[in-house]
Amino acid sequence: MASVGRLLTLKFLPVWPDLGLLLLRVWFGGLLLLLHGWMKISMYGAMSQKFADPFGIGAPASLALSIFAEAVCSSLIVLGLFTRFAAIVCIINMITALVIVHHMALTGPRSGELAFLYLGAFIVLLLAGPGRFSIDGRR
Numbered sequence: 001m002a003s004v005g006r007l008l009t010l011k012f013l014p015v016w017p018d019l020g021l022l023l024l025r026v027w028f029g030g031l032l033l034l035l036h037g038w039m040k041i042s043m044y045g046a047m048s049q050k051f052a053d054p055f056g057i058g059a060p061a062s063l064a065l066s067i068f069a070e071a072v073c074s075s076l077i078v079l080g081l082f083t084r085f086a087a088i089v090c091i092i093n094m095i096t097a098l099v100i101v102h103h104m105a106l107t108g109p110r111s112g113e114l115a116f117l118y119l120g121a122f123i124v125l126l127l128a129g130p131g132r133f134s135i136d137g138r139r
Contacts, residue, residue: 002096013064016129017074017131018131018132018133018137019131019133021125021128021129021130021131021134022080022131022133022134023132024121024124024125025077025078025083025125025134026078026129027073027121028077028118028121028122029045029072029074029076029077029078030078031076032070032074032077032090032118033070033071033074033078036070037067037069037070037072037074037075038068038071039069040066040070040071041067041071044063044067047063048060048063051063052100052101053067054096054101056102058136062114065093066093068089069089069090069092069093070090070093071113072086072092073086073087073089073090073093074086074087077090077122077125077130079135080130080131080133080134080135080136080137081127081132081135081136082136083125083134083136084126084129085127085132086125087122087125090118090122091119091122091123091126093121094115094116094118095119096123097112097115098112098115098116098119099113102115119129
């Protein structure tokens with residue numbers, strides 16, 4: 001009976017929180033960079049006049065802030081460099097996207113589900129830190 005309990009609770013698996021944080025950083029930071037940040041960089045000219053302007057600073061400036069979060073800060077997260085600062089920037093970006101652009105909708109055609117998932121991952125990184133397998137962890 002004890003072996004069934006061990007099997008159901010997966011206690012036979014090793015516990016590697018630092019490896020889990022590395023995977024979380026590379027997975028979400030890398031996806032944000034490749035799927036969103038890089039696209040915004042490569043299409044800056046086309047997007048700069050029609051990008052959402054939630055803070056009233058102009059579409060080009062709003063796009064630049066989004067690029068900073070989605071390209072620069074996501075790269076920092078992947079590397080594990082200034083991870084908590086980068087996570088805060090990405091959290092602000094994802095809250096803005098979720099509330100302003102997607103109107104808190106988690107389903108439907110204008111769903112903010114993806115922003116919500118990114119938000120959760122970056123909150124975990126803010127609270128847990130980057131882990132040992134990071135540049136921050138080496139200092």
